[in-house]
Amino acid sequence: MTDQIKTDCLIIGAGPVGLFAVFELGILGLKAEVVDNLDKIGGQCAELYPDKPIYDIPALPSCTGQSLVDNLLEQIKPFQTPMHLNQRLESLKKEGEEWKATTSLGKTFITPNIFIAGGVGSFEPRKPPIENIIKFENKGVAYSIPNKDSYKDKTVAIFGGGDSALDWTVELSKIAKHIYLVHRREEFRAVEHTVSQMRELVEKEKVSLYTKNQLFDADGDERIKNVSIKNQEGEIKTLDCEKILIFHGLKNELGPINDWGLGLSEKQIVVNTEDFQTNLEGIFAIGDIATYPGKLKLILSGFHEAALAAQKAFKRAKPDENLLFRYSTSDKDIHERLGLKK
Secondary structure (H helix, E strand, C coil): CCCEEECCEEEECCCHHHHHHHHHHHHCCCCEEEECCCCCCCHHHHHCCCCCEECCECCECCEEHHHHHHHHHHHHHHHCCCEECCCCEEEEEEECCEEEEEECCCCEEEECCEEECCCCCEEEECCCCCHHHHHCECCCEECCCCCHHHHCCCEEEEECCEHHHHHHHHHHCCCCCEEEEEECCCCCECCHHHHHHHHHHHHCCCEEEEECEEEEEEEECCCEEEEEEEECCCCEEEEECCEEEECCCEEEECHHHHHCCCCEECCEEECCCCCCECCCCCEEECHHHEECCCCCCCHHHHHHHHHHHHHHHHHHHCCCCCCCCCCCCCCHHHHHHCCCCC
């Protein structure tokens, strides 16, 4: 027998944008439930870069992915929002003015509003087709950094030329014994400031840079001991290392979302910019998964999208009530919902 839960809004995705949507809905007096296919709250911030600094969140000169998630969780604590992890939305059916949504674990939600805040969809790292790399996964080979302290005083080989590879090269250089940075091209696809920082570290011999090289093989016993790289002339060089980080990007898959009849464009969901509703009434898309003219893939943009979508969700959840826009500084109802005294 399946669980059946009635709620004002179902949020798909427990990343920063999904969590902020909980807050925006909560201060309007709407109840939300959150579903995420990961085993932890935080989305990409928690899964891929919990320790990586983020610099473009208003009023926070610097924070990590995990600290941002922690602060958002603190912000929504008064609403006691249920989090349904380790499951994804499998089926979706319209019933009158409401949606019936069922997860992979058999939980069924009845709701007038669904917010899809799933980032880039279900994501997994692009893995090189090299047997010994797969063999040493979790034994020195990794595609993300849940805990950067495990790289302290280690020799690390980093593969990639994008923001993640360069950001972690700079960040880990502060604690690692030495870093090898390997990229198949001369040019990098990262912020110029970070590239400059990396080149300064190369000059100081804290980082050894190998461009026009690719991952060729790896070796070790119980754990990784070295990695082989191959240049464009076919020459092979072996680098002794204790850790290997591979940042070849992510594969994102929409999964069941493909079958729901949503308007899609290049694996993103098309929305309007008035309330970020999709072509299906009552289904909204916010954050990186949403697309519209002028879209910027920033957490800040997702927060804005969540705020406007929540206004429309209120009208659908409570059609007989008037929604008046009021500032949180002077709204008594908001203070009460947050457990504050004015």
